[in-house]
Amino acid sequence: MIPLSLTIKGLYSYKTEQTIDFQPLLDGKLFGFFGHVGSGKSSILEAITFALYGETERLNKQENRGYNMMNLQSDEWLIDFMCKLGQENLRYRLTATCKRDKKSFDKVSTIERKASVEQNGTWLPIETGQIPEITGLSY
Numbered sequence: 001m002i003p004l005s006l007t008i009k010g011l012y013s014y015k016t017e018q019t020i021d022f023q024p025l026l027d028g029k030l031f032g033f034f035g036h037v038g039s040g041k042s043s044i045l046e047a048i049t050f051a052l053y054g055e056t057e058r059l060n061k062q063e064n065r066g067y068n069m070m071n072l073q074s075d076e077w078l079i080d081f082m083c084k085l086g087q088e089n090l091r092y093r094l095t096a097t098c099k100r101d102k103k104s105f106d107k108v109s110t111i112e113r114k115a116s117v118e119q120n121g122t123w124l125p126i127e128t129g130q131i132p133e134i135t136g137l138s139y
Helices: 025-028 041-052 065-069 129-135
Strands: 002-009 018-020 076-085 091-100 110-118 122-126
Touching: 002 025, 002 041, 041 076, 041 091, 041 129, 076 129, 091 129, 110 129
Parallel strands: none
Antiparallel strands: 002 018, 002 076, 076 091, 091 110, 110 122
16 A cells, blocks of 8 residues: 555544645655654554544444544544555545534534545545455455
8 A cells, every 4th residue: 555645634633634645755765653642643544544444443343433533623524545555556535524413512423434446537436345355454
């Protein structure tokens, strides 16, 4: 898997939309995530893992996962991950969204995950369940 970009919003400490463009990092041939404790390194990796597999180690299978992943000052969260995957090295876009209920702060919508693959300049939807087969890795 080659990461291309990651946009996150309203997820853990990322209240406002933040985008990481991995291309400059890839041009250097090697990169890592560095920062102080609590700076959001694990949140980045968790966002990528959740986009790919719909699971995370931190809150996996927890009943209120959408609520617990959401920044307390946000009404929604977004993960938008683009990467190259598979033998053909095609571009994939994986998204996950969740929204807070406007009438009840403690309630959030069901997490919605989507996946698509770019073919001939067009994004075609695919089943998120296909991702482990494409990556060759299970969660």
